[in-house]
Amino acid sequence: MLKRNYDSDSIRQVAALYQQQQQLQEQVDGFCQERDQVNKSIRQAKTKEERTQYISQGKQWKDKIKHVTNQIEQIQLEMETHALMVPNDTHPDVPVGDESHAKVIKMVGKQRIHEGELKDHLTLAEDLDMVDFEQASLVTGSKWYYLKNDAVWLELALIQYAMEQAYIRGFSPVIPPDVIRTSVAYGCGFQPRKSEASQIYSVTTPSTVNTSAPKLCLAGTAEIPLAGMFAQQLIKEExxxxxxxxxxxxxxxEAGHGSANERGLYRVHQFSKVELFAVTSPEQSQDMLDELQSLQEHMFSELGLCFRVLDMPTEELGASAYRKYDIEAWMPGKNDWGEISSTSNCTDYQTRRLDIRYLSKEFKDNVGGKDVRVPWHIKEKWVKFCHTLNGTAMAVPRVIIALLETHQQPDGSILVPQVLRKWIPGQPSVLNKK
Known part of the structure; x- marks a missing residue:
């Protein structure tokens, strides 16, 4: 936790609460023994008066058991709250420290520099009538925006392209809900640290709806509802x-953000995103991490971007990631790198919280036939927690930034990558001001 710059108080709290819970459980066990003895005495009572006396004692023990059991339940809730703040383990090869310690794994493509005055994406987009931040600010607030004209087709093209590339490689397409239970978000590791403001938008249900309904929020990424698709499921290893x-x-x-270097589409409150998600066995997760990264690199190469792959250090992993690779594109307009994608191996961090498990192949080898009915207490020893992985296939606004700035032409037009043209009406080779 110290390497990740997390407050280690949560672990101490969990340990202290667990010890307290165990002590109370011992009390309950003792009370239950006393109650059972009284119940035995009730059955053996020889007179009505003696029976009434034992019944009164039994009620007292029942009340004590209920009181202490309620304490145990409250401690359990408090313990779970602190446990949610404990991050995943960290791969031993992950660099230690803050963002400055990220390790560059590779760089693909050539940076556009020293070509006269290269415009940034906001200037280019406004010149081509692609965005409107001013009116969106009036309608919703700052950091919200309208995409217009060719920017709309560009977004749809990027989504179609990413979905197709993933589908070709065996990823099943899903359109998940954007509204989710907050408990599922927390189960995926998206609870804020104590020192941070929450990045989650809560959803208030209408007053006519049952007030006991679960707390809801807007998804910060499709990773969360995709993980939720497997919650409380037992999957066959095969x-x-x-x-x-x-x-x-x-x-x-995005509380606390808004620097001049992040203007325009770089950091906004809502954006379209294509997300890769996988559930694997522990033995499969490293190969899956490589597969996700390979797909990302393939797409960004076909889009003609210059990018670098970073092995992210401990303080940049977030709660759920065991290891995380970021991809940063070179953005000529601001003469700097900007993150456009990441991929993470979360091992069993999310699956333990969401109860996503698999039945090992060893079960069939040891028990026999495919449809053999086996008591759960016997089957359980072959049940293990899955691993989960996620990767950004297309964070649309940031890729639009990289495309506009990378493929800008001297006349202000934008060269359209060949792989996107079939998704844009007229299949244009360049985008011009209408």
């Missing part, structure tokens, strides 16, 4: 890996 590609909207409060 059916792993399970690979999904989901398209949806991501909602981020």
């Amino acid at each position: 059916d792993l890996p399970r690979k999904l590609v989901g398209v949806g909207h991501a909602f981020r409060a």
